[in-house]
Amino acid sequence: MKCTAAKGAAESTVKTFYIETFGCQMNAHDSEKVVGTLLNQGYSQVPTPDEAELVFYNTCSIRDKAEQKVFHRLDQFKKNGKGKTFAVLGCVAQQEGERIFEKAPHVSLVCGSASYNKLPELLVQLETGNRRVTGLSLDTDLTFETPVTRRDNPHRAYITIIEGCDKSCAYCVVPFTRGPERSRTSASVIAEASELARAGYSEIQLLGQNVNSYRDPSPAGWDFAKLLDQVGRVDGIRRVRFTTSHPRDFVKEIIDAIDANPALCNHVHLPAQSGSSRVLDSMQRLYTREQYMTRIAWMKAAKRPIAISTDIIVGFPGETEADFEATLELIDEVEYDSIFSFKYSRRPNTVALRLNDQIPEEEKSRRLTILQEKQRAIQVRRNAAYVGTVEECLVEGFNQATGQWIGRTSQNKTLNFLRRGEEDLRGLYVEARVTRAGPNSLAGECVN
Ligand code: 5AD
Ligand code: SF4
Numbered sequence: 001m002k003c004t005a006a007k008g009a010a011e012s013t014v015k016t017f018y019i020e021t022f023g024c025q026m027n028a029h030d031s032e033k034v035v036g037t038l039l040n041q042g043y044s045q046v047p048t049p050d051e052a053e054l055v056f057y058n059t060c061s062i063r064d065k066a067e068q069k070v071f072h073r074l075d076q077f078k079k080n081g082k083g084k085t086f087a088v089l090g091c092v093a094q095q096e097g098e099r100i101f102e103k104a105p106h107v108s109l110v111c112g113s114a115s116y117n118k119l120p121e122l123l124v125q126l127e128t129g130n131r132r133v134t135g136l137s138l139d140t141d142l143t144f145e146t147p148v149t150r151r152d153n154p155h156r157a158y159i160t161i162i163e164g165c166d167k168s169c170a171y172c173v174v175p176f177t178r179g180p181e182r183s184r185t186s187a188s189v190i191a192e193a194s195e196l197a198r199a200g201y202s203e204i205q206l207l208g209q210n211v212n213s214y215r216d217p218s219p220a221g222w223d224f225a226k227l228l229d230q231v232g233r234v235d236g237i238r239r240v241r242f243t244t245s246h247p248r249d250f251v252k253e254i255i256d257a258i259d260a261n262p263a264l265c266n267h268v269h270l271p272a273q274s275g276s277s278r279v280l281d282s283m284q285r286l287y288t289r290e291q292y293m294t295r296i297a298w299m300k301a302a303k304r305p306i307a308i309s310t311d312i313i314v315g316f317p318g319e320t321e322a323d324f325e326a327t328l329e330l331i332d333e334v335e336y337d338s339i340f341s342f343k344y345s346r347r348p349n350t351v352a353l354r355l356n357d358q359i360p361e362e363e364k365s366r367r368l369t370i371l372q373e374k375q376r377a378i379q380v381r382r383n384a385a386y387v388g389t390v391e392e393c394l395v396e397g398f399n400q401a402t403g404q405w406i407g408r409t410s411q412n413k414t415l416n417f418l419r420r421g422e423e424d425l426r427g428l429y430v431e432a433r434v435t436r437a438g439p440n441s442l443a444g445e446c447v448n
Helices: 024-038 064-076 088-098 099-105 113-127 173-176 186-198 223-233 254-262 276-281 289-302 322-335 360-383
Strands: 003-007 010-014 016-021 056-059 085-089 107-109 134-135 156-160 203-207 239-243 268-270 305-312 337-345 390-399 402-411 415-420 429-437 442-446
Touching: 016 024, 024 113, 024 156, 024 203, 056 064, 056 088, 064 085, 064 088, 064 173, 064 186, 085 088, 085 113, 088 099, 088 107, 088 113, 088 173, 099 107, 107 113, 113 134, 113 173, 134 173, 173 442, 186 203, 186 223, 203 429, 223 239, 223 254, 254 289, 276 289, 276 322, 276 442, 289 322, 305 322, 322 360, 360 429, 390 415, 402 429, 402 442, 415 429
Parallel strands: 016 056, 056 085, 085 107, 107 134, 156 203, 203 239, 268 305, 305 337, 415 442
Antiparallel strands: 003 010, 390 402, 390 429, 402 415, 429 442
């Protein structure tokens, strides 16, 4: 698939590109911006790497396994990648820098997320014959603002409100790969939300490594709670979500805003990481279990039932059986709606690398299994309580195999439901009665 287009006076070839994204929603959204930028530059997107001249991997390095994925992908093209240009973007790019050229000599472009605003320039360098090009600077004030974002979901749109992270959690590579915190002005966030509403999006997800530490750099000086509330008041926006939060910066005003504004979804993702204050201290998380539980108490006292999810790391260096038990107790006490749980993974540059008493891999696996089984039972119990209730769903798709529509509730639960008739419900808000519940989803039937 190749065509030619006139670019200025000279004829040039329109190149095809393929992009694969690993990792978190921040990366997914970055890829949407990269795709928009590439299309705007005249490149055309293809669905497989085989068809592409330019192959982009937007990478994640949060855990070792994620990092290895990109090198596996690149290895596949060591022999048969002739004629293609390979680019590594994102966190592995930032972390490994020019070392990537040694590990994978067929890579030509290495670019971290803080340098994506230079991507058009870097692409020109590639086109003009440069064999190795890098964008690795972290000292940029500019967030990657682009008017040409190509969004993957037709109803829900991401908006980045803050980039980078100023915390220094002992296990985490993010402050090294995404650099220091930079907040966007409230005016530019509201303008983007309004534009998205005009384009037909009804759900907004505010993104940042730590959205709670958002600080409007303009004289308006909004904090996160104010920004959240105001995005929820944009005409046409029916749902607002946010991720991710840090307990230290999570203030009561956020719950007050959710209470006061029905457009703000009743779901909060609040990573605990551990239920042991001793481990939290050595993780440098800046809160105790008690302080974390105060935030949970605010949520449990909210007017609408707020679904709560979290991230847990098992097997952090020095985590004793008693510490792990404390995490299991935390899970029982909070009764989370869902949990993302991980085995601790050693990451370059991090403080935890130097800690003694690393936990053996088998022990980490044992703890992870116990935790996941416990959480599964909690989810079965919690979801069963929804049977008989009527929930508003944003319809996201249709499952041909089961004949069910796929909806999402404000609490971020998947509700698969049946409805008579031929009408295409995608993008609509409908009410569905829950008739069955499993650990990971609800099922029911439409009542309107
Ligand atoms: N090992 C395991 N899990 C990690 N996370 C971050 N760094 C690591 C690591 N080195 C988890 C945390 C974080 C989530 C996004 O990934 O739980 O909240
Ligand atoms: Fe990593 Fe901690 Fe920053 Fe989250 S708050 S990105 S876990 S350093």
